[in-house]
Amino acid sequence: MFFFPILFAALDSESDRALAARLKAREPEALRELYDKYGRLAYSVIFRVVRNAAAAEDLTQETFLRVWNRMAGFDAERGSIGPWVLTVARNRAIDYLRSVDGRMSQNAIELTGAESPALFVDMESVILNSQRAKLLKAAFHKLSEQQRTVIELAYFEGLSQTEMADRLSQPLGTVKTWVRTALRLLREELEEPVTV
Amino acid sequence: MSDTNRDALYELYALGLLEEPELSEIETEIRSGSPESQRLLRQAMANNALLSTLAPVAEPPPRLRRRILAAAGVEEKTGWTWLGAWGLATAALLAGFVYFGTETTRLRKDTVGVREELAVTQTELRRSQDTLAFLRDPGTTILKSGTAEERQPIARVFVNPGQGVLLMANNLPRLEPGKVFEMWLVPKTGGPIPAGTFAADGSGSALHRSTAGFDPAATAAVALSVEPEGGSPAPTTTPFLITGI
Structure with missing residues (x-):
């Protein structure tokens, strides 16, 4: 599978903080800006997960309404709005996929809890920018095919390691090794100094 | 536990992949609110969000x-003066x-x-x-198992080579806490393949769909058994409903 990195607009933390403050103040223009900044990325993530345009539209709407209605709990000074929006988008899509598949993993953490705005504070200031996206893409392509597959199955299909082992007809231990090695390699590449 | 291992455990947690016993260990650390666990969790969540940039670009329609x-x-802006x-x-x-x-x-x-x-x-x-589209698809076939006797479990199984298996069951037994129903695809050769777990409603009815690949030529039956919550890799109890393909 060939991936294109999403080309970000300048996602500097300064403007995101100001945007978050205006969203908390319920400024209509701020919601327009939030959608213009993250709408395409959120829709792309959701579409990649559900592979259905109509469902992706519904879930993108659900994502932005959820963020808009939960801004009161977001720390505009310390929070990172972009990662929060993308996490909500991915979680909505995975929840939808699990519901359609009738698939609820015992070991999957409760996704709604994993998108609490309190989790998205004090993140490093360069989490989402085009350079880090390029860095991740390059690191991802250095992985073996099996390592790339398990990361995709985990992130874009929400499969547990047991479910991946079933899907790939591989021993659970092998899948766990692929996952951990892939995460370690990605982390090491992302820990390289970044110039912004 | 080394730092690298701790990073990995928090990343697995953020991805929803962490399993017991490490899951409980990490949840306890997070609940403790220690600055280090919060830092690791936030870093993992940040890396998680970055993975979204691997998604191929898809353009949302302007109407969205x-x-x-x-x-x-x-409201959208207008051209008013x-x-x-x-x-x-x-x-x-x-x-x-x-x-x-x-x-x-x-x-x-x-x-x-x-x-x-x-x-x-x-x-x-x-x-x-989506469910209705599956049922309407010309490639979907219906199979039945169980008896029509009152309160006996009965299942209607809809199979579609391109779209998977849809199970509609009634009169399912009440389960003990910690138990779920698990569907199995029984191949003509080899052991049963897990096809997802589910619960029934208060009246014993359930609707469950597996979108995993389904090959009617290689499948002998669809079966149901009672399993521990979270499912089993192979049946641990005797299947109580078996629908032949």
Whole structure:
């Protein structure tokens, strides 16, 4: 599978903080800006997960309404709005996929809890920018095919390691090794100094 | 545990992949609120969010922006002149200031809730439409198992080579706490393949779908058994409903 990195607009933390403050103040223009900044990325993530345009539209709407209605709990000074929006988008899509598949993993953490705005504070200031996206893409392509597959199955299909082992007809231990090695390699590449 | 291992455990947790016993260990650390666990969790969440940039670009239709803004009660900008906008705003202020101050606040809160519920309902509708589309597909075949006797478990199984298996079951037994039903695809050769776990409602009815690849030529039956919560890699109890393909 060939991936294109999403080309970000300048996602500097300064403007995101100001945007978050205006969203908390319920400024209509701020919601327009939030959608213009993250709408395409959120829709792309959701579409990649559900592979259905109509469902992706519904879930993108659900994502932005959820963020808009939960801004009161977001720390505009310390929070990172972009990662929060993308996490909500991915979680909505995975929840939808699990519901359609009738698939609820015992070991999957409760996704709604994993998108609490309190989790998205004090993140490093360069989490989402085009350079880090390029860095991740390059690191991802250095992985073996099996390592790339398990990361995709985990992130874009929400499969547990047991479910991946079933899907790939591989021993659970092998899948766990692929996952951990892939995460370690990605982390090491992302820990390289970044110039912004 | 080394630092690298701890990073990995938090990343697995953020991805929803962590399993016992490490899951409980990490949850305990997170609940403790220690600065180090919070830092590791946030770093893992940040890396998780970055993975979203691997998604291929998909362009949302222009109508989606309008739809979201309308659902949030935010109207799109229009080409009105400043004078028109000023006049309208003044009129609205004069008309509404005295009468509707408190009432508007209450209604706005209600409306936000209703809009969010509407979005959830739309998602549920989409799921129902997916199920209906599966049932309507010409490639879908119906199979039955169980007896028609009152209160005996009975299953209707719809199979479609391209879309998987849909199970509609009734009169399912009441389960002990910690138990679930698990569907199995029984191949003509080899052991049963897990096809997802589910629970029944209070009347013993359940609807369960597996979208995993389904090969009717290689499958002998669809079976149901009772398993521990979370499912089993192979049946641990005797299947009580077996539908031959």
